[in-house]
Amino acid sequence: MAPRVVALAVLALLVAGPFLPMGGLRPYVLHVVIQIYIWAFIGGAWSLMGRFGLVSLGHGAFLGLGAYTTTLLWNFYGLTPWLGTPAAAALTALLALVVAYPCSRFRILGHYFALVTLAVGEVVRLLIVAERDWTGGSLGLTLRPAASDASLLAAQYADKRVFYYAALLVWLGGLWVWRRLDRSMTRSAMEAIGEDEVAAASVGIHVTRFKLAVTVLSAVLTALGGVLYAQYITYVNPETLSGIGVSLRIVFAVVLGGMYSLLGPTVGTALTVSLSEYLRVVFGVKFIGMAETIYGLLLMLFIIFLPSGIYGSLHDLLRRRRPAGAGARA
Amino acid sequence: MIEPIFLAEAAVNGLLLGGVLALLALGLNLIFGVLDIVWVAYVDLVMLCMYLVYFLVMLYGWPVWLAGLAGVALGVALGVAVHLLIITPILSSPPINQFLATGGLLFFVQSFATFLWTTDHRSVRLALPIIEVGGMFLSFARLAAFTLSILALLGLYLFLTRTYIGTAIRAVSQDREAMALMGASPQRVYVVTSAVGGAMAGLAAALLSIQYSVHPHFGAAFGPITFMICVLGGLGNMVGAFVASFVMSEIISVGGVVWSTEMGYVIAFALFIVMMFVRPGGILARRD
Numbered sequence: 188m189a190p191r192v193v194a195l196a197v198l199a200l201l202v203a204g205p206f207l208p209m210g211g212l213r214p215y216v217l218h219v220v221i222q223i224y225i226w227a228f229i230g231g232a233w234s235l236m237g238r239f240g241l242v243s244l245g246h247g248a249f250l251g252l253g254a255y256t257t258t259l260l261w262n263f264y265g266l267t268p269w270l271g272t273p274a275a276a277a278l279t280a281l282l283a284l285v286v287a288y289p290c291s292r293f294r295i296l297g298h299y300f301a302l303v304t305l306a307v308g309e310v311v312r313l314l315i316v317a318e319r320d321w322t323g324g325s326l327g328l329t330l331r332p333a334a335s336d337a338s339l340l341a342a343q344y345a346d347k348r349v350f351y352y353a354a355l356l357v358w359l360g361g362l363w364v365w366r367r368l369d370r371s372m373t374r375s376a377m378e379a380i381g382e383d384e385v386a387a388a389s390v391g392i393h394v395t396r397f398k399l400a401v402t403v404l405s406a407v408l409t410a411l412g413g414v415l416y417a418q419y420i421t422y423v424n425p426e427t428l429s430g431i432g433v434s435l436r437i438v439f440a441v442v443l444g445g446m447y448s449l450l451g452p453t454v455g456t457a458l459t460v461s462l463s464e465y466l467r468v469v470f471g472v473k474f475i476g477m478a479e480t481i482y483g484l485l486l487m488l489f490i491i492f493l494p495s496g497i498y499g500s501l502h503d504l505l506r507r508r509r510p511a512g513a514g515a516r517a
Numbered sequence: 518m519i520e521p522i523f524l525a526e527a528a529v530n531g532l533l534l535g536g537v538l539a540l541l542a543l544g545l546n547l548i549f550g551v552l553d554i555v556w557v558a559y560v561d562l563v564m565l566c567m568y569l570v571y572f573l574v575m576l577y578g579w580p581v582w583l584a585g586l587a588g589v590a591l592g593v594a595l596g597v598a599v600h601l602l603i604i605t606p607i608l609s610s611p612p613i614n615q616f617l618a619t620g621g622l623l624f625f626v627q628s629f630a631t632f633l634w635t636t637d638h639r640s641v642r643l644a645l646p647i648i649e650v651g652g653m654f655l656s657f658a659r660l661a662a663f664t665l666s667i668l669a670l671l672g673l674y675l676f677l678t679r680t681y682i683g684t685a686i687r688a689v690s691q692d693r694e695a696m697a698l699m700g701a702s703p704q705r706v707y708v709v710t711s712a713v714g715g716a717m718a719g720l721a722a723a724l725l726s727i728q729y730s731v732h733p734h735f736g737a738a739f740g741p742i743t744f745m746i747c748v749l750g751g752l753g754n755m756v757g758a759f760v761a762s763f764v765m766s767e768i769i770s771v772g773g774v775v776w777s778t779e780m781g782y783v784i785a786f787a788l789f790i791v792m793m794f795v796r797p798g799g800i801l802a803r804r805d
Contacts, residue, residue, distance in 0.1 A: 299793060
């Protein structure tokens with residue numbers, strides 16, 4: 188079967204998803220799938236940098252900045268998230284530039300880049316906690332409810348199907364951006380930079396410009412994911428939206444799926460989100476922490492035994508089976 | 518305006534905190550220098566040792582020093598176990614996988630502690646005196662912790678410079694391939710390093726448990742600052758990490774008094790980021 192046919196069939200299934208018969212489980216299933224779309228989108232945004240060796244452990248900074256910007260603007264000034272989102276994107280782009288420019292200029296790479304971004308994520312989290320007078324500190328903040336159940340102005344809808352389609356669209360948009368980047372000159376340039384910066388510069392690649400472009404793109408998309416998540420959950424919290432915990436979770440999902448393939452981040456996210464949901468349902472409130480314990484254990488096992496990710500490993504396996512030449516990158 | 522005496526008190530408390538942070542940072546830095554792997558879950562292992570000390574003292578009525586020794590023993594066991602079970606299989610993996618494997622350990626330890634002992638804050642209650650020096654109030658527990666950690670650091674220094682295996686550890690951290698060519702077994706050096714790093718974690722746990730209460734998120738509170746100190750001092754550079762511990766602890770302590778605890782950490786992290794740009798090799802690195 189041609190890959191295109193399979194893709195269209197899956198897409199049709201996803202579009203029809205909210206109308207399939209699921210009995211009383213429908214809201215719950217939709218809730219899980221919406222979360223998978225949003226986090227897969229964010230994971231994809233992360234992998235735009237990660238696949239070129241720019242391993243960021245501070246994407247929580249962009250996520251939190253995006254979500255808090257729109258939420259605070261709406262709660263305190265009544266500014267609609269439709270206008271808040273460009274503001275959030277602009278702020279995130281600024282933060283990304285402020286971090287990425289010196290990193291590129293002073294050639295902060297590898298471990299060091301990871302730790303600098305980790306510190307940035309922590310700074311954002313701590314600032315949110317410190318400004319507790321209007322951010323609500325570590326207790327978080329609830330979005331001011333809109334007047335009606337379905338408000339376009341507030342981008343708040345009680346009906347989960349609205350968010351289902353919004354998240355589906357955003358996720359597809361993320362895949363499109365990934366594919367565009369994958370087939371662009373930027374990819375070749377970034378891969379050259381990832382191999383050897385000096386050599387790349389010597390053949391005329393503007394190292395800083397490409398790095399900044401990729402970082403800003405990744406950061407802005409992450410912020411958009413944060414805004415969408417905040418609008419859907421209608422609650423923001425520094426622990427769930429910034430800091431080390433969430434930053435590591437994004438990276439885990441992507442590495443688990445495989446960061447060098449289009450669907451890797453999605454496969455990884457679908458797996459981690461459903462796994463943690465499943466464990467949460469099994470253990471419920473009786474054994475608090477047990478679900479997370481198993482989650483951590485499985486992550487360690489996956490990283491040790493499937494180093495190139497699940498989707499990546501499957502992909503490699505399939506390619507090895509096929510005769511050389513026919514196995515062009517799907 | 519803040520009274521100068523409070524600032525002085527904060528500065529002295531920062532100095533005392535620095536001693537314990539130095540112990541944490543040097544343990545992690547030793548492992549990093551030799552294995553070239555960051556143990557993301559290092560401070561979470563410290564937390565496990567703190568729980569042991571807490572239960573031995575508060576539940577079984579052990580004297581603190583004996584419980585502390587038990588904590589050190591647990592630290593050694595954990596260090597060796599982590600090395601054999603998690604680090605050995607991923608020694609040659611890409612750095613991101615190494616980061617994530619120990620990051621998975623962080624999730625595991627943190628949630629397992631939540632599961633076993635809930636999120637309650639538990640503290641070892643000891644009737645230790647508060648000493649007044651020139652109008653400043655200093656806790657005896659902190660003074661004792663500071664003294665012991667400085668002694669331990671001295672011991673580590675002697676171990677690394679005066680013993681055969683210590684010399685081997687330093688040799689591996691300088692050139693891993695050459696060491697293997699000389700016929701030494703890197704695996705043995707790795708295990709000893711992890712055990713020593715674990716012992717430092719256990720000792721730090723004993724000293725921290727008399728000043729801080731332990732809870733499952735203890736690692737999340739002290740972990741990031743410990744990495745920052747290692748990098749600020751220069752990864753693998755012991756003296757640098759020692760100096761960096763005091764710089765960071767002073768900022769946190771004084772900043773915490775002047776503004777708020779969070780702002781103290783924000784300034785410390787911001788300084789870390791800026792220092793990374795200015796002196797990427799660490800504060801004591803020679804410019805080349």
